[in-house]
Amino acid sequence: MSEEIIRVEHLKKYFQVRSGFFSKSHKVLKAVDDVSFTIRKGEIFGVVGESGCGKSTLARCILRLGDVTDGNVFFQGHDISRLKPAQLKEYRSKMQMVFQNPFSSFNPSMTIRQTFLEIGRVYGMERAATEERSRELVRQVRLPEDILLRRPNELSGGQLQRLAIARALFLNPPFILADEAVSALDVSVQAQILNLILDLRDSLGLTMLFISHDLTVVEHLCDTVLVMYLGSVVELAPTRELFANLLHPYSQALVSAKPREHPDAPANRIMLEGEAKSAIDGGSGCRFAPRCRYFQSGKCDCDTPVLREVTPGHFVACHRYDETEEKQ
Ligand SMILES: Nc1ncnc2c1ncn2[C@@H]1O[C@H](COP(=O)(O)OP(=O)(O)O)[C@@H](O)[C@H]1O
Ligand code: SF4
Ligand SMILES: [Mg+2]
Known part of the structure; x- marks a missing residue:
C-alpha cells in the first residue's frame, strides 16, 4: 500500500x-x-x-x-x-490549495510572472531558478509561456485556473x-x-x-x-x-x-x-x-x-x- x-x-x-x-x-x-x-x-x-x-x-x-x-x-x-x-x-x-474563484485568488495588479517571482522570493529561491520553474509549470499546465506577462484581467477563467494549479505545484x-x-x-x-x-x-x-x-x-x-x-x-x-x-x-x-x-x-x-x-x-x-x-x-x-x-x-x-x- x-x-x-x-x-x-x-x-x-x-x-x-x-x-x-x-x-x-x-x-x-x-x-x-x-x-x-x-x-x-x-x-x-x-x-x-x-x-x-x-x-x-x-x-x-x-x-x-x-x-x-x-x-x-x-x-x-x-x-x-x-x-x-x-x-x-x-x-x-x-499543503497547497486551489480555490473556486481564480479571479479573486490572483493579485490583479501583478503579472503572472510577478506572482511567481513573489512566491520564489518568499521561499528563498534564486530569481533565475524561479523564472525557469515558472516557464516549466506554464508548459505543464499547457499554456504558452508568454501568458506569464499578462495580468489576471487579461485571462479567461479556464486559463487562470490552470495557472492556479501551476501556482499550487510551484514548490512540488x-x-x-x-x-x-x-x-x-x-x-x-x-x-x-x-x-x-x-x-x-x-x-x-x-x-x-x-x-x-x-x-x-x-x-x-x-x-x-x-x-x-x-x-x-x-x-x-x-x-x-x-x-x-x-x-x-x-x-x-x-x-x-x-x-x-x-x-x-x-x-x-x-x-x-x-x-x-x-x-x-x-x-x-x-x-x-x-x-x-x-x-x-x-x-x-x-x-x-x-x-x-x-x-x-x-x-x-x-x-x-x-x-x-x-x-x-
Ligand atoms: N466561521 C463560521 N461560523 C459559524 N458557522 C460556520 C462558519 N463557517 C462555516 N459555518 C457553517 O458550517 C456549515 C458548513 O459550512 P461549509 O463548510 O462552508 O459548507 P460547504 O463547504 O459544504 O458548503 C454551514 O452551516 C455554515 O454556515
Ligand atoms: S433515515 Fe434513512 S438514511 Fe437514515 S438510517 Fe434510516 S434508512 Fe438510513
Ligand atoms: Mg464550500
Whole structure:
C-alpha cells in the first residue's frame, strides 16, 4: 500500500452560533462531526455533498486554517491538529490549495510572472531558478509561456485556473487541496481542467483532496469518494464501487439528481422530500431521517447510525445495513 499522506481521525469542528437574530444565547453548529479517512500518495480523494454540509470547514481543518474542536489530522504521519501557527510554518508549503474563484485568488495588479517571482522570493529561491520553474509549470499546465506577462484581467477563467494549479505545484508539494476548483467554470472548460489534473496525477504523482458539490465531476476524477451530509460521512468507497453499488439513500438521491446525458434517457429521479435537519439540531437519530424514503420509525429517529464496512472498502452509515450486508 502506498504511503499515507493525510489521515483524519474523528475530526470535529463545532461553531457557537446565536440561537436567533435577537437572542444572546448560543447553540452549537456541528459543521464537521466525527469524520475519519485516509488519503494515500497518488490518490485523488473526492468529498461530495450539498452546499453547507461542511466540505470547506473540513478543508480548513486539514490545512489547519484555524483550530479543530476535537479529533486529529495527521500529515505524513505527523499530528498537526494541535500545532501552533509558528509550528505549522514548515507544513504550509507542503499543503497547497486551489480555490473556486481564480479571479479573486490572483493579485490583479501583478503579472503572472510577478506572482511567481513573489512566491520564489518568499521561499528563498534564486530569481533565475524561479523564472525557469515558472516557464516549466506554464508548459505543464499547457499554456504558452508568454501568458506569464499578462495580468489576471487579461485571462479567461479556464486559463487562470490552470495557472492556479501551476501556482499550487510551484514548490512540488506532497498534497494539494482543491475546493470547488472547477465549479465556477463552463462545462467544456471544466472537462479540460479535470483532464489536466488527471494527466498531472499520472506524470507527477499528485495527491489531492478534491471537494465538489457535483457528483459527475467527482465520478470522473476521483479514485475514492466520501459522501458528506450535515457534517458527517454517510458513505465512503472507491469510486467505481460506490457508483456501482450506491448504498446510502442520500447518495442514491444525489446520483438520481444528476442531469441526464440524453433527453430521451429515463429520468429515475428520487425527489428529496421533507425539511432537512440542520447541523444545529441536537438529539440522536439519523440526520437524513426527515428526507429519507426508507425512514424506519423507532430506529432512524432514535439511534444515530454509525459508519461501518458492509463490503471490503465500502462504508455506509445507515440502519438499513445494520444486520444484513445488502437488503436491496
Ligand atoms: N466561521 C463560521 N461560523 C459559524 N458557522 C460556520 C462558519 N463557517 C462555516 N459555518 C457553517 O458550517 C456549515 C458548513 O459550512 P461549509 O463548510 O462552508 O459548507 P460547504 O463547504 O459544504 O458548503 C454551514 O452551516 C455554515 O454556515
Ligand atoms: S438510517 Fe434510516 S433515515 Fe437514515 S438514511 Fe438510513 S434508512 Fe434513512
Ligand atoms: Mg464550500
